[in-house]
Amino acid sequence: MKSPSQQSDRRAQSTSSNKGFEKGQHLDFLQGLPQAIAVVRVDLDIMGKPCDLVPVYGNDALFCLFDTPKEIFIGTSLNNSSINFTKWLGTFWETAYQGRVQKITDFWPVQGRHLMVTCHQPQYGYCTCLFQDVSERVLLENDLDRNRQKLEVLLHSAVDMVFQIDPITHAVTNLEESLTRHGDLFKARRVPEGLFQQGLFAPGQEEKISEAVNLIRSGVGDCTCEVRARIELNGPYTWHSLTVIGYVEPHSGDVCIIGFLKDAHDRVKERDDLLFRAEKDALCGIYNRAAGESLISLKLVKTNETEPIRAAMFIFDLDDFKNINDSGGHSTGDAVLTAFARVLREVFRKEDVIFRLGGDEFAAFAQNLPVERVIKIYERVAARLKEPLVPNVFVKVCAGVAFSQTGRHCYDDFYKTADKALYNAKEGGKGQIGVLCLCGSGA
Numbered sequence: 001m002k003s004p005s006q007q008s009d010r011r012a013q014s015t016s017s018n019k020g021f022e023k024g025q026h027l028d029f030l031q032g033l034p035q036a037i038a039v040v041r042v043d044l045d046i047m048g049k050p051c052d053l054v055p056v057y058g059n060d061a062l063f064c065l066f067d068t069p070k071e072i073f074i075g076t077s078l079n080n081s082s083i084n085f086t087k088w089l090g091t092f093w094e095t096a097y098q099g100r101v102q103k104i105t106d107f108w109p110v111q112g113r114h115l116m117v118t119c120h121q122p123q124y125g126y127c128t129c130l131f132q133d134v135s136e137r138v139l140l141e142n143d144l145d146r147n148r149q150k151l152e153v154l155l156h157s158a159v160d161m162v163f164q165i166d167p168i169t170h171a172v173t174n175l176e177e178s179l180t181r182h183g184d185l186f187k188a189r190r191v192p193e194g195l196f197q198q199g200l201f202a203p204g205q206e207e208k209i210s211e212a213v214n215l216i217r218s219g220v221g222d223c224t225c226e227v228r229a230r231i232e233l234n235g236p237y238t239w240h241s242l243t244v245i246g247y248v249e250p251h252s253g254d255v256c257i258i259g260f261l262k263d264a265h266d267r268v269k270e271r272d273d274l275l276f277r278a279e280k281d282a283l284c285g286i287y288n289r290a291a292g293e294s295l296i297s298l299k300l301v302k303t304n305e306t307e308p309i310r311a312a313m314f315i316f317d318l319d320d321f322k323n324i325n326d327s328g329g330h331s332t333g334d335a336v337l338t339a340f341a342r343v344l345r346e347v348f349r350k351e352d353v354i355f356r357l358g359g360d361e362f363a364a365f366a367q368n369l370p371v372e373r374v375i376k377i378y379e380r381v382a383a384r385l386k387e388p389l390v391p392n393v394f395v396k397v398c399a400g401v402a403f404s405q406t407g408r409h410c411y412d413d414f415y416k417t418a419d420k421a422l423y424n425a426k427e428g429g430k431g432q433i434g435v436l437c438l439c440g441s442g443a
Contacts, residue, residue: 036062036131039122040078042089042096050093053078056126065111065131088117095119096127105134114138160231161261162189163200165244170213172200172259194233202228202237209242216246216257226268229261239268281356283334284341292355296365296411299353303367303407311407312374313414314364315422316344316381319396319430321360332390339389340397347380365414367407371437374401378433396431398422404438413438 030037039057042050055074063070094100098121105116114137118130164175172191180186191200201209205227215223222245228237241264246257279291287295296313303309318324318340325333337360344354344364353365366377378399388394400422402414417436425434 030059033059034061036065038062038129038131040092040127040129042093042125042127050089053089053092062131065133092119092127092129095121096125105138107138159189159243159260159262160240161191162186163191163259163261165209165213165257165259167213167217167246167255167257170206170210172196172209175258191231192233195230198233200229202230205229209244212242212244213257216244217255221246226264231261231263238263238265240264281341284338284356286341286345286362287353287355289355289357292353292357292363292365293411293415295353295355296414299365299367300407300410308406308408309367310369310371310403310405311365311367311414312369312371312401312403313418314366314374314377315357315400315415315418316340316362316364317398317400317422317426318360319398321395324393324395328393332393335390336393336395340395343381343384343389347377347384363415363418371403371435374403374435375433382431398425398431399433400425401433401435402438403435409438 037057037059038055041054041056043052043054045051054077058070058073063073066073088104091102091104095102100119100121102119103116104119105114107114113133114135116132116134118132120128120130122128162175163172165172173196174190174193175186180190208225208227212223212225222243224241224243226239227242229240229242230237231240241262243260243262244257245260246255248254249256279287281288300311303311318336321333321336324336337356341354341356341362344362348354348364348366351367355363357363378401381397381399385395385397400418400420402417402421404414417438421434421436423434424436425432428434
């Protein structure tokens, strides 16, 4: 920085030109401009530090902006003026003596506006100020900031993680840098990079994500599904709610997709528990009668819409079960029922429907089953019963089977026919099987 004496010499050398400058010579062309323009002289004290601002020129737009007569404004010290220039004394000094171009935005109470001042150095020791009313822009930015803060609060309370999904490749990546520049809005909810390598989503979730993305691309604004995911490195996969939202990028017209993850593990487990209690038999853990009937009816509806499928419904009835309860007590009877349900789960396939009709009666429904397999299934069940189901308790079972070559019958047709076949079997003694074929609308 130049010493006070050097600065005085510099100002002395330009005295003649400054006098012309302060008289406004050669600046008449600025009078008609709509933008307010002022030129101020930055005065220094004996130590060379800025001490005052003195306007030496202003155009008509300036006097209109500050509602100040030219005669009062020009040549008057601004230290005691209502116009708030002096708070920027240091800034104007940097422009006037160091040539630094600067922009300052502040609220001016007297004008009731937000003004942006652009500072240039027209000559050494002087600062040209170009005023621009940016109130509308500042108010808009303030509104955006408030909305951003509201969104941040909503994000923190509503989601655990935010990411973007490529609509073509379905690849999951962090948000673009342009979306994370404003505070912690998205940064706090971005995916840790390590999870991209270790697997954000559990294996087998790709189909759900692809289906959600395809819905967005087809025009659906947003969709939500449940996926198994994790939000911590080396953490376990738990149930999360995945919400996918699409929007159109205004310039390119491309479809952009953002995904949100929210922990839903407790809710899903609670729902599954409620569903289990609603559908499953409390004692045996297999489907109850209502759930079994519903599932079979659904399978039969699908059969009527496709090619014929051979199907069979089994009804099993434990022989002399009342004697087991009477001799061993109900706890023994319950253990026998539970063990027999376990035998059925082992003999039948996963896609078959196994359920408890009630008491000591059980049922099973199987499709894609040749008629010769019906007897073999019963023989496998009977073979398991050669060993005691519970210690010292042997059981025999009768079975009635309704078999259909087409599977195009209703639940009642299968049930009534299987029940009739069971009656026929029991007429023949203990441990017997009866099979009736469904033709037309019945046996």
